[in-house]
Amino acid sequence: KAGVTQTPRYLIKTRGQQVTLSCSPISGHRSVSWYQQTPGQGLQFLFEYFSETQRNKGNFPGRFSGRQFSNSRSEMNVSTLELGDSALYLCASSLEYQGRNEQFFGPGTRLTVL
């Protein structure tokens, strides 16, 4: 079974631009979560989608948004990029079964904002 895939793997943008990151979950997984990882703040939860609905969101500004499609694939968008948005963005999918809900992560997209 294929794992979680994220595209692109690396991205360089300049301040003020916007970016869209893509995540394809493991087949059969309907929950997709997004995290931002930086050296200073560590791993921070962005949002979670389940069956095309945002179920949870973290404490990030409105510039960060996402969506999920009917095939469970998810996209994350960051508008008006700032230098501080440089980070590793990780996507995770989970199969909600008997309360375990372990999340399986993709390889991440490393975003650099210049």
Add this chain to the structure above:
Amino acid sequence: AQKITQTQPGMFVQEKEAVTLDCTYDTSDQSYGLFWYKQPSSGEMIFLIYQGSYDEQNATEGRYSLNFQKARKSANLVISASQLGDSAMYFCAMRERGWRSGGSNYKLTFGKGTLLTVNP
């Protein structure tokens, strides 16, 4: 206040020895889950082990075991017979309820991590 505390920024262990990575957590929920993930230098997060708050026995997965002490709110990871490939960042995480009431919605809160180095 931090919900997940990993007090060891870095740990060193000799190959083939056992090592314990500490994790304490804070929650008022009765039902929660604790996870450990490994992150090699490549960046991918690898799921290692899970412990549910109602699980009576400590979780084990191959060379990984979780020393769960509920009253102390600790969930330490024990790696037996360390291998060079175990060198990585290790994160403890807790599943907690999301902002919507009801239903099985949740998010993972991660600790700051422990960098484990296995020496030959």
